Amino acid sequence: MLSFSEFWITVACYIVFILGIGAYVNYRNSKKVGAGGLFASKLNWPQAIMTYIASLMSVWLFFAGPGGYYKGGFVYWMSEMTWLPMYMILAHFVTNKVWALSRKRAYVTPTDFYCDRFQGKGVALLRVLVGLVFLISAFPYVTSVIAAIAQGAVRVSDGSINYGMVCLIIGIAMVVFTTLGGFKSVALTDTIQGIVYMIVIWLIAFVALWIGFKGSLSDCVKAIVDNEGTAFFSYPGPRGWVPYGYRFGYPFALLIGYSVMLPHIFVRACYSGRDLNTQRKLALHTPWIRVFVWTGCFIVGIVCFGMLPNIATEDAEYIIPFLIEGNIFPNNPIFAHVLMIAFFCGACGVGLSTADSYLLSAASIVMDDFIVNIFGIKMTQKRRTLVGRIVILLVGLIGVLMALDPPDLIADMIMFSIGMTMPLFPIMVIGMYWKKATTTAAWISVVTGMLGIWWTYMVWGQGGTYYGAVAMLISTVTMVVVSLLTYKKESNEKFFTDMQAGINEIYVIDPAAK
């Protein structure tokens, strides 16, 4: 639908926009004392919320999300909406407490927290294992984003654009942007893009609903019931996608893996708030903002199901271009062009806001966990920044190369990344709340957790239903049993004293509360 020139002008404008922000932030940081490093910075609450939300949006917003609601129906959407406020539990019991300690310890990577809690023999091994899990989880994510954008480009241009060329150009722009500006520029673009693309998804939803059903959602529902029956509104969904096991496994993976444990999310939820107010607003506001965003996606999904109920499963992730091309273009070609450009920019924007965040996390893991802590290479801050930029370049290029041979379903790759990080959650929580948790138990739990992931996906074949839930159970049991077997009075008192001191520094607890 978009011509060759329309497409490349759109891409060029977008790249100029993000590189401009990168250059601006880089310039400002160079003028400011202690403006935050390449990999970390303290954010105010609007930026903290929006960078968190935009990092979550990724390719869900324009590809996997509407496609998922199309395939899963009403119950799939509700399975996501119900648990969202449980993030507040995680925030109070986990992330805010990690944040309280991070203010004293200046953590950079998620692994830093693990290796602060678990000391002594085996800590180096633990750092390698946890770092590797986080690092490996980065590649499918970055790859899926670049692949989704490039596949989207092929669709919007009716195949006139070369897939590999888009992968290379978008990938290189992403790497240069991240290298140039670092964490602050990523947070700033996330904030701007996050707001714009929330508007775009709702605009697409309203226009589609208007053109398809004269703006009436009840007419859309009636059309679905008349043409396809009621399966869209009951379990297991119109294509049998949401049986009871999936209703548990999918939201659970999103609650643990997607909302906290993905490394770029972990850094935002646990380390980046500039004050307690920011941390609290993050917990308070992100659930309803997520409802707002995903409901826009759901409207797109349901309207598309009402108008085009027979799209093949492998094409369902591209329902927005289908919708614009098949239904909006015949009514209003100019507006369809505008929407298609907005869709493609949106796909680039939300995709890259996740990929660059992930890239930054992955590079910081390579830099801090491996180069500095494992190999013990001492560097000045200036040199660390330089080497960090080179690492971003290398990690990004690997992601681009992997994207040249794309996966069948983007959602599957993303969910695999999410599942992989889940077994690390109980290790962190047990470590925080139980003094008898040992370093040996921690690294063994990482290993058994990853074996659990392998077993769930490769042997049991239920990875697409339970994701990391079983592996998380395995790592929890391992953590408790091995800790009990290996516990000796370890010198972890300082960690707990400091954590309590960190908490006391930020909170005044009502003396009447018991």
Add this chain to the structure above:
Amino acid sequence: MKLLKVEKWWLIVGILTFIGYNIPGLPAYGDVKGAIIWNIGFFAIFWITNYAFNAKICKIYKPRKTTEEFLAENAAADRATAELIAAEEAAEKAAKGRN
């Protein structure tokens, strides 16, 4: 870290709600009315309980510092980092000079 009674209740209610929502067999496959009531009912329970507990916890755990005080601490940490970087650069220059 000791948990307060209200925190324990929050955890219990949260976990039980999640388990309740995921009871296999409820609502039955193909039951449209059941699926709508089930999901809207649990949606309300999840949202009301968690926002209520969060509000209660925020009243009990009051911030010890104002935003300005946090910012002042962050600025001090930034200054310390900047000094560290400057010292490292100076040491590197001195080392180069010696070589």
